[in-house]
Amino acid sequence: MAMEGYRGFLALLVSALLVGFLSVIFTLVWVLHYREGLGWDGTSLEFNWHPVLVVTGFVFIQGIAIIVYRLPWTWKCSKLLMKCIHAGLNAVAAILAIISLVAVFDFHNALNIPNMYSLHSWVGLTAVIFYMLQVSASAYL
Structure with a gap:
């Protein structure tokens, strides 16, 4: 019974x-093939970093960070090592989220597009702020 589980x-x-890996690959294919690529020049190419980094950070890397404690082959590792791996993955996800926001705000500012004009903007920024608060607070626990 245990082996079946x-x-x-x-x-x-x-x-x-x-599924997470394919999400990252499909997002990259979509951006590189259908949205003309990536860049950091104030054009839509800079904006294209946003979906790539959010899917990579918040979907794939954060997903791994969530389950890292539940992997049976990590149960024999020291708790400190597991905490460091978990914290490192969360830090990478947080950094990617911040870079994705910088790309969006920089793109909007370069083309004089108002920032924070949609529900997506507000929900996304709120999610990132709460995530940063969680990551910061967990550093002290």
């Missing part, structure tokens, strides 16, 4: 990792 867990884990 372990196999089921591994199947779900591999499936989740595959």
